Amino acid sequence: MHTHRLARSLLASVSALALSSAFALSTFTAPAVAQAAGAVANAGTVVGAPTITPSSPLGYYIWRDDERVHVATHGPGDEHHFVARLYTEGTFENIDTSHLEQGDTYKLLDGGHMLVLDFYTYQATDDIAFTVRGADGMRLDLNLDGSPIDTGLIYLGPTGRHPATNPFHIDL
Secondary structure (H helix, E strand, C coil), X not given: CHHHHHHHHHHHHHHHHHHHHHHHHHHHHHHHXXXXXXXXXCXXXXXXXXXXXXXXXXXXXXXXXXXXXXXXXXXXXXXXXXXXXXXXXXXXXXXXXXXXXXXXXXXXXXXXXXXXXXXXXXXXXEEEEEEEECCCEEEEXXXXXXXXXXXXXXXXXXXXXXXXXXXXXXXX
């Protein structure tokens, strides 16, 4: 009986160790793993602003002009909830927004390495622009209405190219 309790205790300890190791790995390597798993859009893909009109499709529009990166959400029709998590090894700086409604927010986290957008967009376009200092790229993890958004609703640069995956990495 005592041996059986000892075996259960040992099994529980090993399971707890494995679970804590898995958590630690996911906590410290999630950005790197997601970046490696995601497609990379080169800098030329995102240079130049798209044309966004009231009849443009629902989605995220991402581009770069000069030194600034723009992430716009466009939601014709019913209200849509856009949540985006952007990561960089550098820092997000010089953040400006336009057309945000009451309740739309952004947060700069992790010492400026993470920018989280939380926008409710309908019948318009919300936009955030920023610079990235100290890095040549960023990783984007984009959601719409509580789920990862389909890559066909992510428009990069003036031609509206779609990334191969979501999340994905952009070279700047």
